Amino acid sequence: MKVQRLQILDDDGKLLxxxxxxNIPKETLIRALETMVQVRLLDEKGIRLQRQxxxxxxxFTKGQEAHVAAALALSDDDWVYPAYREHGIAxxxxxxxEDLVNHLFANIKDKEKGRRLPGLFGSLKHNFVNPxxxxxxxxxxxxxxxxxxxxxxxxxxxxxxxxxxxxxxNDFHSGLNFGGVTKSPVIFICQNNQWAISVPFRRQTAAExxxxxxxxxxxxxxxxxxxxxxxxxxAVKQARERALRGEGPTLxxxxxxxxxxxxxxxxxxxxxxxxxxxxWEQKDPIKRFKNYLIGKKYISEKDYEKMVERNSExxxxxxxxxxxxxxxxxxxxxxxxxxxxxxxxLEEKEELLEFYKEA
Amino acid sequence: MVETNMVGAINMALRExxxxxxxxxxxxEDVGKDGGVFKVTAGLIDKFGPERILDTPLxxxxxxxxxxxxxxxxxxxxxxxxFIDFIWxxxxxxxxxAAKFRYRSGGEFTVPMVIRSPYGGGVKGAHYHSQSPxxxxxxxxGIKIAVPSxxxxxxxxxxxxxxxxxPVLFMEPKRIYRAFTQEVPEGEYTIPLGExxxxxxxxxxxxxxxxSMLHVTLDAALMAEEQHGISCEVINLRSIVPLxxxxxxxxxxxxxxxxxxxxxxxxxxxxxxLSALVAERWIEYMESPIFRVTxxxxxxxxxxESQYLPTPERVLAKIVESYNY
Ligand SMILES: Cc1ncc(C[n+]2csc(CCOP(=O)(O)OP(=O)(O)O)c2C)c(N)n1
Ligand SMILES: [Mg+2]
Numbered sequence: 001m002k003v004q005r006l007q008i009l010d011d012d013g014k015l016l017x018x019x020x021x022x023n024i025p026k027e028t029l030i031r032a033l034e035t036m037v038q039v040r041l042l043d044e045k046g047i048r049l050q051r052q053x054x055x056x057x058x059x060f061t062k063g064q065e066a067h068v069a070a071a072l073a074l075s076d077d078d079w080v081y082p083a084y085r086e087h088g089i090a091x092x093x094x095x096x097x098e099d100l101v102n103h104l105f106a107n108i109k110d111k112e113k114g115r116r117l118p119g120l121f122g123s124l125k126h127n128f129v130n131p132x133x134x135x136x137x138x139x140x141x142x143x144x145x146x147x148x149x150x151x152x153x154x155x156x157x158x159x160x161x162x163x164x165x166x167x168x169x170n171d172f173h174s175g176l177n178f179g180g181v182t183k184s185p186v187i188f189i190c191q192n193n194q195w196a197i198s199v200p201f202r203r204q205t206a207a208e209x210x211x212x213x214x215x216x217x218x219x220x221x222x223x224x225x226x227x228x229x230x231x232x233x234x235a236v237k238q239a240r241e242r243a244l245r246g247e248g249p250t251l252x253x254x255x256x257x258x259x260x261x262x263x264x265x266x267x268x269x270x271x272x273x274x275x276x277x278x279x280w281e282q283k284d285p286i287k288r289f290k291n292y293l294i295g296k297k298y299i300s301e302k303d304y305e306k307m308v309e310r311n312s313e314x315x316x317x318x319x320x321x322x323x324x325x326x327x328x329x330x331x332x333x334x335x336x337x338x339x340x341x342x343x344x345x346l347e348e349k350e351e352l353l354e355f356y357k358e359a
Numbered sequence: 360m361v362e363t364n365m366v367g368a369i370n371m372a373l374r375e376x377x378x379x380x381x382x383x384x385x386x387x388e389d390v391g392k393d394g395g396v397f398k399v400t401a402g403l404i405d406k407f408g409p410e411r412i413l414d415t416p417l418x419x420x421x422x423x424x425x426x427x428x429x430x431x432x433x434x435x436x437x438x439x440x441x442f443i444d445f446i447w448x449x450x451x452x453x454x455x456x457a458a459k460f461r462y463r464s465g466g467e468f469t470v471p472m473v474i475r476s477p478y479g480g481g482v483k484g485a486h487y488h489s490q491s492p493x494x495x496x497x498x499x500x501g502i503k504i505a506v507p508s509x510x511x512x513x514x515x516x517x518x519x520x521x522x523x524x525x526p527v528l529f530m531e532p533k534r535i536y537r538a539f540t541q542e543v544p545e546g547e548y549t550i551p552l553g554e555x556x557x558x559x560x561x562x563x564x565x566x567x568x569x570x571s572m573l574h575v576t577l578d579a580a581l582m583a584e585e586q587h588g589i590s591c592e593v594i595n596l597r598s599i600v601p602l603x604x605x606x607x608x609x610x611x612x613x614x615x616x617x618x619x620x621x622x623x624x625x626x627x628x629x630x631x632x633l634s635a636l637v638a639e640r641w642i643e644y645m646e647s648p649i650f651r652v653t654x655x656x657x658x659x660x661x662x663x664e665s666q667y668l669p670t671p672e673r674v675l676a677k678i679v680e681s682y683n684y
Contacts, residue, residue: 056483056661106662114662117485133487134445135417168416170448196417198393204416271392327662337657348625348655355673356666 003209005223005255008230011283013291022233024072026298031092032072032229033293033304036065036286038097038311039088043260045315046104046118050264054323055104059119060260061085064191066285067161067254068092069229073236074159079145081129081138081160084119085191093126101318107325113335114328136162136169139188143179143249146186157185157243159236165196167213168204176217176251185243187236188251191226193258198271211253219249226254227285230292257283330356360542365535368510368543369399369475372517373437375546377407380435383521386413387422387439396441397477397536423449423474427457430472435521440476443530444487457526458501473520474528479571479622480654480668481534485661491570491623491654496528497600497632503527503552505598508573510541512597515550523552532571555603557610561592564616564678567607567633569596572669576620579674586675589682599629604636611637615646616681622668625653647684650677 008020015021043062050058064085071092074080080089087100099111103121106114112121112130122130129145132138142160149156166172167190179186190210194201207213214221220242224231232254239250257280261268268277293299299307334341334349341349361371377383385400385407391414394401404412415422419440426436440446446453453474460468480489496504505520505527507513513531520527558573559580568576573595580591592610596603611617619633630651637649652669660667 056485115485115658115660117488117661120485133485134447165417168418168421170418170420196388197396198389198391199414199417203414265396270394330663330666333655333657333660333663333667344626345656352655352666355676 003211003223005225006231006235007225007228008234009228009288009292011288013288014295015292020230020234022230022237024233028072029293030298032068033286033289033299034307034311035068035071035088035092036289037308038091038315039065039068040286041308041312041315042087042100045319047264049104049319055118056106057117057119058264059084059117060258060263061087063227063259063280063284064193064256066227066229066232066256066289067191069232070159070189070236073233074240075156077127078156078240079127079129079142079149079158081142081145081158082122082131083138083161083163083166083191084131086161087119090121090123090126090128093128095123095126095128097315098318101315101322102325105322105325106327107322108328109322109325110328113332136166136171138162138171139166139169139175140171140178142188143175143182143184143186146179146184146243146249147182150184155244157187157240159187159189161189161191163196164190164192164194164201164204164210165199166190167210176213176219176249179249180217180219183246183248186249187239187243188249189236190251190253191256192253193256195258195262195272197262197266198268209253211251214251217251219251220247221251221253223253223255226256227283227288229285229289360544362540363510363543364537364540365507365510365513365531366397366399366537368514369517369531370401370403371543371545372514373400373403374406376518376521377403377411382433383435383437384411384413384429385437385439386415386426388415388417388441390414390439395439397533399475399531400439419445419447419449420452423452423457426472426474427452427460427470430470430526431460431468435471437473437475437521440474442484442488443476443478443492444490446476446492453496453502453526453528454499458499461525462501469524470526471524472526473517474526475517476528476530477533477536478530479532479534480659480664481571483661483664486659489659489664491621493530493599494623494627494629494632497629501525502600503598504530504600505552506530506532506570507597508532508535508570508595509539510543512550514543515548516552516597518547519549519552522549527552530570534571535574550597552598553601553603555597555606556595557592557606558595559591559593561590561614563590563614564618564681565592565594565607565610565614566618566620566674566678567594567596568620569599572620572622575669575671576674578671579678582671582675583678587679587682589678591678604640607633607637608641611641612644615644617645618650618652618674618677618681620652620669620674622654624656625651626656628653647681650681652677
């Protein structure tokens with residue numbers, strides 16, 4: 001099926017179609033750019049920390065920062081289920097960089113108590129759901145959350161992110177099917193970055209596009225240039241309006257590219273060419289969005305450089321601080337298994353504490 | 360003979376068996392060009408092509424259900440689940456299907472397939488790259504479970520698993536995938552499923568383990584000898600279904616003391632089964648309580664994983680407690 005792909009900015013950040021330009025306040029746009037810059041910097045510093053053995057793991061976001069647009073198009077009260085490359089949504093909603101850095105270090109201030117791979121975090125306060133690692137599970141959950149919003153008569157929607165690989169999961173089917181049948185206010189956002197570790201998109205489905213599948217579930221679908229901030233914003237905003245009008249879910253297929261390895265554990269040399277990566281680097285979402293803002297005279301190149309520098313320094317300070325903090329104590333192992341610890345678990349806890357006290 | 364680690368030994372087993380038997384097919388996520396995220400299937404696609412080394416969509420119930428269908432039709436699929444933590448979407452296909460076909464059809468339809476999957480902690484993989492869910496499958500009638508503890512065993516057990524007429528879950532202790540090398544014979548040899556190995560003889564305490572915990576157990580046995588003069592017999596199960604209970608019996612009737620070591624959570628873990636079996640059969644021989652050293656009944660942590668997992672010191676403490684009882 002041939003589909004139209006929504007694109008508003010060209011690869012250099014010039015307006016392709018001025019009629020489609022959304023009306024977003026200047027300050028909001030600049031804050032969005034700053035969030036994208038922070039996400040990029042976290043990526044650069046995060047992998048370095050992993051290579052130095054200071055954090056256990058790193059998951060990349062580079063090239064997919066346009067997802068921040070969804071945070072602008074949604075209300076802060078809307079729920080977002082991230083996959084694991086959507087840190088920008090949490091940051092834009094006010095999740096602090098300090099909290100995020102402490103999480104990466106899995107130190108005593110990490111809300112996840114040093115239990116999760118760095119990058120797998122959530123925040124109830126920011127309606128940003130704690131992610132799993134099993135791929136796809138969040139897709140059906142998002143449909144359920146959206147249904148709850150409808151039942152509770154709240155003017156809210158739920159948006160859920162997932163990858164092209166996840167579109168093969170059982171829960172993708174369940175999610176789109178349940179969402180469609182219940183006409184729940186849910187937005188399915190597939191970040192089709194062309195790869196699921198080493199498996200190319202072509203091996204996930206024989207369908208030409210992921211968005212083609214919307215029809216089979218009786219829901220709305222739209223494909224966008226996922227590296228185009230304005231297209232991303234526009235698609236999510238329209239999907240949100242439809243959802244709030246009671247018209248049900250939308251599947252947004254965002255065409256993007258994972259320009260990095262899958263995670264710190266991956267080496268893409270085994271399975272893909274450098275040229276392909278280079279080609280996609282031309283479509284860098286930060287470059288395009290920055291150029292758009294420069295074109296509008298909202299910022300200058302110099303402002304941008306300062307923005308990068310300022311955030312880089314800030315992050316370095318936060319990293320230095322986070323590094324010195326101790327790791328969560330032994331007894332936290334048994335916290336949060338249940339609301340109150342049952343006797344058998346208390347016994348295990350005492351056994352462990354006793355053992356390591358002696359040792 | 361080839362000096363290789365466990366990854367190399369499994370790769371060798373797959374390669375040789377695919378050469379020998381055209382019905383053997385490998386399928387899973389990233390098993391092709393990438394050679395698997397742990398490189399266990401590295402190079403196989405070059406030799407056998409993308410039809411026999413099938414990179415699948417990201418869907419575990421698909422991988423297993425597809426393999427069940429192939430096995431029913433006379434193929435010998437070896438399905439890879441990238442981490443055993445991601446096996447649950449396939450639970451239905453394993454528990455309700457692969458493990459039930461023979462019985463529900465009166466022996467007419469059979470599913471000779473292998474599910475290979477890395478399991479276990481010790482790699483800072485946190486909740487979902489660390490678990491050890493063998494007891495859930497041991498609780499499922501109709502599927503065998505093998506767990507190698509070294510390269511030599513990995514090859515011999517995998518060949519048995521592929522040739523077995525029934526489904527076999529082959530759990531690979533990823534923590535020791537590359538921890539050490541060993542001489543592994545080229546060509547055919549098998550280690551039967553259901554035969555344990557006494558890896559250290561001793562007279563005071565019987566220790567039973569499998570997979571990566573075997574090494575923790577052996578370290579503890581050595582410490583017990585050196586620091587306390589306690590002589591431990593160590594049994595490596597190699598397969599937990601079927602279980603070689605005779606070898607355990609021969610040992611506990613001699614030592615009168617029994618400790619099993621497994622890294623899974625304590626409650627209803629495979630160690631609980633071992634304790635029960637020993638208690639039922641040989642309680643009158645026992646000179647101390649039947650003990651187990653296990654993980655805790657919490658989700659798998661990250662920062663605290665070395666405290667969560669059994670260590671030689673934790674096993675040693677139990678050995679001493681048992682001995683001095
Ligand atoms: C159920 C499940 N199977 C396998 C994995 C291992 N795994 C982690 S990420 C990944 C690829 C995901 O690809 P995609 O959904 O496209 O997301 P991307 O990483 O490209 O953003 C795989 C196979 C997993 N986490 N969960
Ligand atoms: Mg992908």
